[in-house]
Amino acid sequence: MRRRNVKQIEAENDKKQREELFKKTHVLSSKASLKNQQRYDRQVNVMKDRAEKTTEMLNSLVLRMSEQVKQSEETTATLIHSSAVLKETHSHFVSVAATVRSGGKLLSKYAREKQQTKY
Numbered sequence: 128m129r130r131r132n133v134k135q136i137e138a139e140n141d142k143k144q145r146e147e148l149f150k151k152t153h154v155l156s157s158k159a160s161l162k163n164q165q166r167y168d169r170q171v172n173v174m175k176d177r178a179e180k181t182t183e184m185l186n187s188l189v190l191r192m193s194e195q196v197k198q199s200e201e202t203t204a205t206l207i208h209s210s211a212v213l214k215e216t217h218s219h220f221v222s223v224a225a226t227v228r229s230g231g232k233l234l235s236k237y238a239r240e241k242q243q244t245k246y
Contacts, residue, residue: 144174 148170 141174141177144170148174 148167
């Protein structure tokens with residue numbers, strides 16, 4: 128929220144400076160004074176520098192965002208693969224559990240039959 132306010136204030140200040148520069152351009156065309164021209168040139172250079180810095184910062188931000196997106200894609204792919212492995216392992220364990228249960232039943236059955244044949 129605060130960043131937005133700061134950015135809005137900066138944008139408004141930049142807009143005011145631009146308007147002043149355009150007004151000064153008009154004044155300079157009618158009254159070309161060396162002092163005003165130098166001040167105007169400095170202000171133009173300051174605005175150019177700000178624009179360049181802003182562009183560099185935006186490019187840096189875009190780069191970091193693209194790296195984050197790539198990392199998120201890799202993480203998502205890993206999670207999908209892990210989920211598939213877990214599902215496969217679960218079905219295998221269910222199958223093994225069924226085999227163990229049926230083996231236990233058979234052992235119990237043969238143990239009972241063995242006891243009955245003793246008597």
